[in-house]
Amino acid sequence: MTRPDPNARVEAAPSASAILLVLLLYVAGTTCNWGFLSWWGLPLVLGAAALAFWFHVRPRWNGPTPEALLTGIFIACVAANCWLPTGHDQVHLRPEQGWTWAQALASEMLTPPGIAIKVLAGAALLLAVSYLSRSAGWIARPRFAALILIAIAARMLIMISTPSPEVDVFISQTAGGKGLSEGKNVYQMKFPSPYGSKFVFEIVRGGRKSSAEVALDERPDLAPGAHFEETEIAPESAARLGYSLSPDRHVTAIIARSRAEAAGLKPGDLIGKVVLKPGEFTHFGYPPSVVYCNCVSWLLFKDVRAVWVIFDVLAALLMYALARRCNPGEKGARLCQLLPLTFLFLPRSLFLIEQSWTEPLVVVSMGAFALAAESGRWPALTGGLLGLWLSSKQYVVLAIPMVLKLRRWRPATWVCAIAVGLALVLPFAIWDFRAMMENVLYFFLKSNARGDALSLYGLAVALGVSPSAGWIGAVVACLWIGGLAWFTWKMPRNLAGMLFAAAGMWIFFFLLGKQAFTNYFYSVAFTLLLAVAATPGAAENSTPVKPDEPSPAG
Numbered sequence: 001m002t003r004p005d006p007n008a009r010v011e012a013a014p015s016a017s018a019i020l021l022v023l024l025l026y027v028a029g030t031t032c033n034w035g036f037l038s039w040w041g042l043p044l045v046l047g048a049a050a051l052a053f054w055f056h057v058r059p060r061w062n063g064p065t066p067e068a069l070l071t072g073i074f075i076a077c078v079a080a081n082c083w084l085p086t087g088h089d090q091v092h093l094r095p096e097q098g099w100t101w102a103q104a105l106a107s108e109m110l111t112p113p114g115i116a117i118k119v120l121a122g123a124a125l126l127l128a129v130s131y132l133s134r135s136a137g138w139i140a141r142p143r144f145a146a147l148i149l150i151a152i153a154a155r156m157l158i159m160i161s162t163p164s165p166e167v168d169v170f171i172s173q174t175a176g177g178k179g180l181s182e183g184k185n186v187y188q189m190k191f192p193s194p195y196g197s198k199f200v201f202e203i204v205r206g207g208r209k210s211s212a213e214v215a216l217d218e219r220p221d222l223a224p225g226a227h228f229e230e231t232e233i234a235p236e237s238a239a240r241l242g243y244s245l246s247p248d249r250h251v252t253a254i255i256a257r258s259r260a261e262a263a264g265l266k267p268g269d270l271i272g273k274v275v276l277k278p279g280e281f282t283h284f285g286y287p288p289s290v291v292y293c294n295c296v297s298w299l300l301f302k303d304v305r306a307v308w309v310i311f312d313v314l315a316a317l318l319m320y321a322l323a324r325r326c327n328p329g330e331k332g333a334r335l336c337q338l339l340p341l342t343f344l345f346l347p348r349s350l351f352l353i354e355q356s357w358t359e360p361l362v363v364v365s366m367g368a369f370a371l372a373a374e375s376g377r378w379p380a381l382t383g384g385l386l387g388l389w390l391s392s393k394q395y396v397v398l399a400i401p402m403v404l405k406l407r408r409w410r411p412a413t414w415v416c417a418i419a420v421g422l423a424l425v426l427p428f429a430i431w432d433f434r435a436m437m438e439n440v441l442y443f444f445l446k447s448n449a450r451g452d453a454l455s456l457y458g459l460a461v462a463l464g465v466s467p468s469a470g471w472i473g474a475v476v477a478c479l480w481i482g483g484l485a486w487f488t489w490k491m492p493r494n495l496a497g498m499l500f501a502a503a504g505m506w507i508f509f510f511l512l513g514k515q516a517f518t519n520y521f522y523s524v525a526f527t528l529l530l531a532v533a534a535t536p537g538a539a540e541n542s543t544p545v546k547p548d549e550p551s552p553a554g
Contacts, residue, residue, distance in 0.1 A: 013492040014059040016066035016538035019500055022051045023528040024073055026507065030454065030521035031080060031347045041454055049511055052504030056490040066538050070338045071131050078128040080347040081121040086114075086158065113161035117154050117350070124150045124345065131338065144337045148313070151344035155309045158350045163303075166194040170356040172284050173304045177294030186284050186291050187428060187435040193279035201265070202272035209272075212263045245271065283443045288428045288436070289391045290358045304356055311360035312353065315526065316340035318367030323533035325374060326496075332539030339533050343526055348518045357519035362396060363526040365389035370530055373406070374495055383413035387420030394440065395520075398509060399502045401488040406498045447514060455516035476512050483508045499531035 029044025176186030242258020297307035451461035491501035
């Protein structure tokens with residue numbers, strides 16, 4: 001059995017209400033983010049980061065009870081699912097699209113799955129409001145299970161609504177999962193890009209053959225699996241690309257600063273065969289554990305997102321089990337229900353599932369490890385789950401110093417953690433180590449700052465400042481190391497303290513990162529909720545369950 005270090009100094013952990021206040025600001029800020037830098041969202045995220053720092057210095061906050069605060073957050077999340085566009089319709093709210101919130105929501109309501117999702121959200125809101133009552137009568141018995149079933153149904157509907165989302169995440173995972181089942185290495189594959197295409201011209205210039213490529217913004221309408229298609233360039237298409245042709249297929253003129261000029265076409269060139277190709281990308285930025293999940297999901301369901309739905313729901317149930325363990329009895333039943341329900345109804349959850357982001361693997365392995373660590377039994381199982389968690393996404397390894405500080409783990413725990421990590425990584429490392437490292441690590445180190453990131457990098461790009469100087473990267477790296485050291489130093493040596501410190505560290509990390517998007521926000525929100533679930537006595541100030549409102553655990 002793994003025991004806490006008896007010589008460890010006992011530090012005060014932040015209260016459950018303090019953690020939930022950070023969650024409130026963070027969820028509100030990230031909900032304001034619609035795939036581009038949000039001037040409303042960034043100050044709220046900065047506020048959440050500031051509070052995460054503050055509550056590590058002054059852990060106690062005498063605010064509303066955890067149950068009251070969480071009830072409000074949960075109802076607000078469900079209400080947001082009712083009136084915010086879900087899934088791919090969110091992208092219509094980008095400024096360059098010119099769509100209003102009402103237009104995006106109306107677009108979603110034109111499809112049967114979209115209508116069904118909103119009907120389910122309305123039913124969920126009615127059940128959520130019942131949590132305001134101390135004695136909800138007969139509805140208290142089935143509402144927890146009913147809300148979980150609604151969350152599952154909504155996730156299934158969002159996959160039906162968008163069977164093949166035009167996003168690189170889904171395309172690469174589908175190709176990778178299917179490819180592994182056929183014996184292909186995903187880190188060596190090329191994927192059709194959903195964001196562009198190109199015309200490849202075979203030209204004759206001065207008696208010598210050569211080629212030129214003209215890029216397009218739109219993706220060509222090719223059959224699935226097709227890589228190219230020969231085509232004739234109509235005069236209007238040639239004009240759109242920035243050149244004109246004579247009847248004998250010679251280029252007669254090039255428009256300045258056009259795509260044709262950028263491709264190197266010149267007057268007098270003889271155009272031979274023209275090939276239309278979709279754009280391609282070669283990076284698969286996920287660790288091997290994701291590839292295995294993609295393969296299993298493809299073989300069983302023919303949709304790589306099905307396993308993420310399963311993990312999503314399983315993570316919520318693990319959170320419930322941890323909360324019941326740390327807050328047993330009837331007094332904590334309501335709070336223990338609200339924690340996983342809030343996670344399942346986070347406003348961006350359906351969008352994350354639809355796009356096939358991989359954070360459900362992060363949260364389910366985190367929840368399983370936290371529950372095993374809290375039980376203090378089965379050191380080998382705890383280690384195996386720790387290895388799976390640390391192998392689920394690149395940024396998770398930042399939690400290693402906090403895991404080390406949490407307690408003195410038995411050797412079997414670390415042996416199993418390392419064994420699981422190696423078992424997941426070694427097959428691809430042996431297959432093609434360079435290709436794996438290029439995709440999983442080097443690609444992110446070489447990537448440029450994204451202007452649509454909800455981070456200070458995104459703010460710099462939005463203000464016209466190019467944060468590409470080498471010294472800026474060095475300063476950010478130093479700040480990351482300093483932040484990790486500070487959160488680890490201030491971390492209370494208990495599970496709730498470790499989870500809250502990890503969440504605060506990730507908020508700080510993403511705030512200074514080149515990429516900060518919906519999937520990262522989702523995992524941070526889960527970590528904060530899991531920290532509340534792991535807080536012993538979080539329900540001490542909660543309302544006892546009435547006799548007509550039995551606990552699900554009973």
